[in-house]
């Protein structure tokens with residue numbers, strides 16, 4: 240199959256866009272240039288990109304696809320299609336499933352499901368400990384050999400320092416990152432939103448910033464001790480940014496991600512006690528949000544990840560006291576980042592693209608995140624000129640639990656290509 244994507248604008252390292260045509264053959268990028276048609280080369284299909292923005296397929300280190308165990312919220316098929324609609328071609332999926340893929344057999348079952356049902360590339364995480372909340376560390380040797388890109392108990396923090404220490408040693412031995420959801424449960428006190436003026440106003444129990452940052456502090460020192468690559472999920476507070484910055488300066492092997500919702504929203508936007516505003520970590524205060532922006536800018540924060548966390552309408556349509564934590568993110572991440580940061584002049588297009596492509600790929604050594612001749616034809620195309628509404632009806636995810644419904648954005652995905660195959664195409668493409 241010979242495919243030509245013509246008339247695109249490719250983002251360059253120097254924050255310019257270069258008019259380009261992309262020639263795809265045998266799953267790879269054969270050439271990037273202009274006028275291939277005029278040279279008399281024949282293609283099976285030619286797609287006119289109409290001057291839209293072309294980037295490497297996006298890379299997301301943090302999604303929840305809920306299969307097996309919670310398929311009413313999402314499946315590998317619907318989650319991967321939703322990711323493709325967001326421009327993602329490679330994602331790492333979380334193991335808070337039922338059963339938890341904590342043995343080779345269960346992990347291989349997941350790999351088979353992915354092979355059968357996914358339209359994009361999924362690297363599935365293995366857990367750190369059996370059933371996520373035990374202190375018994377999984378067999379990292381065999382799960383690494385089976386393909387786990389890294390180990391994580393996302394959804395729950397590792398509560399015991401000794402377990403974290405031993406897990407880091409095992410992960411380091413296998414040359415795999417230890418990926419942490421950082422939350423000290425003894426500091427949770429039943430909280431369901433950020434502890435501050437807003438939680439007082441709504442009369443809801445708060446989650447203090449130290450619930451996150453105190454566990455990060457512990458782990459940074461353990462990472463220094465063990466030399467493990469320690470990657471922190473969904474960093475949300477100014478104290479976390481401060482201590483990660485300091486650890487990086489001290490040479491600790493630490494990386495971290497931030498989510499679009501924590502960069503765009505703060506707790507003051509919570510207008511009512513409703514589950515759509517509930518996620519873990521919670522929307523923090525405005526000065527936390529500013530610290531996250533600064534953290535990205537100065538390299539303390541390495542990349543942007545969605546933490547796509549689908550839940551059904553019934554589950555979310557209740558008070559924050561009872562609703563589950565989490566919001567969907569795959570289908571809105573790029574357009575939200577483009578609209579609120581690139582268009583708003585806070586970050587450059589090159590920066591946002593880098594944090595959503597090469598940077599996450601580099602952190603986990605994934606073959607993804609760049610457009611190069613001879614490399615996989617994993618490509619995303621965005622329309623940054625037409626304003627669209629974020630609408631429930633358009634979601635390919637089984638769930639639409641997000642506070643961004645009804646928001647207007649630029650940057651809708653026009654086309655997503657994985658290994659040379661078109662896996663998402665907007666109606667008019």
Ligand SMILES: NC(=O)N[C@@H](CC(=O)O)C(=O)O
Pocket residue numbers: 303335393394395420517518519520546548549564565566
């Ligand atoms: N982020 C969330 O609020 N929820 C996630 C778990 C997690 O990422 O911690 C989920 O699995 O629903």
Ligand SMILES: [Zn+2]
Pocket residue numbers: 393394395420421472473519520
């Ligand atoms: Zn988490």
Ligand SMILES: [Zn+2]
Pocket residue numbers: 301302303333393394546548
């Ligand atoms: Zn998560």
